[in-house]
Amino acid sequence: MEQYIYNEQNGLWYELRGDYYIPCLELPAEKEERSIGVWGQRHLRYIREHKKALYTSLLTSGKLQSYLADVEEQAQELFGRLMKQRAEREGITERQKADNQMEWVRKINALRSAVTETVNAEVIFV
Numbered sequence: 001m002e003q004y005i006y007n008e009q010n011g012l013w014y015e016l017r018g019d020y021y022i023p024c025l026e027l028p029a030e031k032e033e034r035s036i037g038v039w040g041q042r043h044l045r046y047i048r049e050h051k052k053a054l055y056t057s058l059l060t061s062g063k064l065q066s067y068l069a070d071v072e073e074q075a076q077e078l079f080g081r082l083m084k085q086r087a088e089r090e091g092i093t094e095r096q097k098a099d100n101q102m103e104w105v106r107k108i109n110a111l112r113s114a115v116t117e118t119v120n121a122e123v124i125f126v
Helices: 038-050 052-061 064-090 094-099 101-124
Strands: 004-007 012-017 020-023
Touching (some): 038 064, 038 101
Antiparallel strands (some): 012 020
């Protein structure tokens, strides 16, 4: 038996593995390498578990990495903007940090938790 055969009907090469011919398939290479942080990883976990058709489509088309990088950028931008806006609205300043660090840390942690929930609801778990 030949190691590789070509099927004229579908245009695919097949490789002999044991007693079976397996199609030689490769995912298309992505054009650019962009980093995926905590937001992108969280969204990846969500679509892998709850949006299987979207995940499979992105994976097989080779667009998963760039899609997750876009989600990461959107989430980071929203998180930064909301932290700044809400800190100003609630009056959390560097002056408070200098005067009473523990109170400032408590407020910032509460604010960070609230903003994280908002980003999760609006960008990550959609």
